[in-house]
Amino acid sequence: MRRSSGCCAPVWNCRRPWHGRRSSSFSRRCGIRRPITRPWRAGCRTGGRNVREWVALYHTHHSLEAEDQAFWLWLAEQSGGPVLELGCGSGRLTLPLAQRGRWVVGVDRDFDMLCYARDLAAHSGGRSPDWVQADFCHLHLAQRFALIFLACNTFSTLTCREQRAVLAVARRHLTGAGVFAVSMPNPLLLETLPPRGEPEVETVFAHPESDAVVQVLSEWRREGEVVTLRWYYDCLFPDGTTRRHELTARHRLQSLDSLRDLFEQAGLRLERQYGDYERHPFAADSPWLILTARSSTD
Numbered sequence: 001m002r003r004s005s006g007c008c009a010p011v012w013n014c015r016r017p018w019h020g021r022r023s024s025s026f027s028r029r030c031g032i033r034r035p036i037t038r039p040w041r042a043g044c045r046t047g048g049r050n051v052r053e054w055v056a057l058y059h060t061h062h063s064l065e066a067e068d069q070a071f072w073l074w075l076a077e078q079s080g081g082p083v084l085e086l087g088c089g090s091g092r093l094t095l096p097l098a099q100r101g102r103w104v105v106g107v108d109r110d111f112d113m114l115c116y117a118r119d120l121a122a123h124s125g126g127r128s129p130d131w132v133q134a135d136f137c138h139l140h141l142a143q144r145f146a147l148i149f150l151a152c153n154t155f156s157t158l159t160c161r162e163q164r165a166v167l168a169v170a171r172r173h174l175t176g177a178g179v180f181a182v183s184m185p186n187p188l189l190l191e192t193l194p195p196r197g198e199p200e201v202e203t204v205f206a207h208p209e210s211d212a213v214v215q216v217l218s219e220w221r222r223e224g225e226v227v228t229l230r231w232y233y234d235c236l237f238p239d240g241t242t243r244r245h246e247l248t249a250r251h252r253l254q255s256l257d258s259l260r261d262l263f264e265q266a267g268l269r270l271e272r273q274y275g276d277y278e279r280h281p282f283a284a285d286s287p288w289l290i291l292t293a294r295s296s297t298d
């Protein structure tokens with residue numbers, strides 16, 4: 001996953017409503033907990049103008065249609081205990097979970113994303129999540145969680161080694177009856193894409209911080225077992241100037257059987273396979289593959 005003037009991972013056709021606010025004291029106000037597993041990154045960004053704009057655009061775009069939110073809230077409700085979100089980004093899901101009274105820990109390695117999330121939490125009232133800046137592949141927390149999840153297609157953008165590491169982290173941090181869940185684009189569906197999709201306008205929304213209009217274009221390339229999705233966020237300002245931010249995500253296409261093996265090797269037994277956020281069973285033409293699992297040895 002790469003961003004060119006900000007950062008973060010992928011969304012596959014996700015559009016959701018803007019609910020965020022930001023203050024100008026973006027990074028200064030971050031009381032984010034230091035990483036447990038690694039020292040505070042010496043060279044971490046402190047929220048330059050373009051990075052701050054990027055995070056706000058990312059959050060706005062990903063909040064346009066929060067089709068997955070009800071699903072994660074439901075899963076947290078079912079689990080009945082503390083929640084750990086790995087790769088929590090701008091807090092799009094972490095915050096609503098905390099606002100419903102859950103104790104939630106959001107982990108992300110991206111300092112700017114966490115600052116943004118922290119700022120949103122400060123303005124939204126209610127219970128605030130705990131934020132941890134860390135690589136989730138090397139996470140060691142003292143607590144265990146009833147639900148651990150990676151949302152928004154993050155799991156399929158990880159390398160095989162990262163997937164193994166994050167599964168081990170999940171296994172280590174789950175309570176005995178805890179649930180681990182990940183969502184990804186349906187690999188069977190991605191396999192049927194033509195090799196190339198030319199840029200198309202995906203959505204248009206109001207810039208969260210100025211009078212500009214933001215147009216989001218997306219395109220894809222499919223090469224063997226990898227589909228690369230690219231988004232262009234074009235900010236069109238009233239004075240005629242433009243600014244572009246880019247986001248790239250590479251999804252590895254893995255069969256359900258190979259995912260099941262991977263989970264089993266980590267001591268996790270697949271429990272449910274949903275095909276969408278309304279909890280329909282997974283099928284070849286489902287938009288998503290959402291997996292839930294439990295420890296196989298507890």
Ligand SMILES: C[S@@+](CC[C@H](N)C(=O)[O-])C[C@H]1O[C@@H](n2cnc3c(N)ncnc32)[C@H](O)[C@@H]1O
Nearest residue numbers: 009010087088089092108109110135136151152
């Ligand atoms: C697609 S975003 C999802 C954000 C949020 N979960 C949501 O649903 O809007 C993926 C997030 O995972 C984070 N991430 C990716 N790899 C990571 C790693 N190894 N450790 C910690 N965070 C990671 C990225 O920084 C990014 O914020």
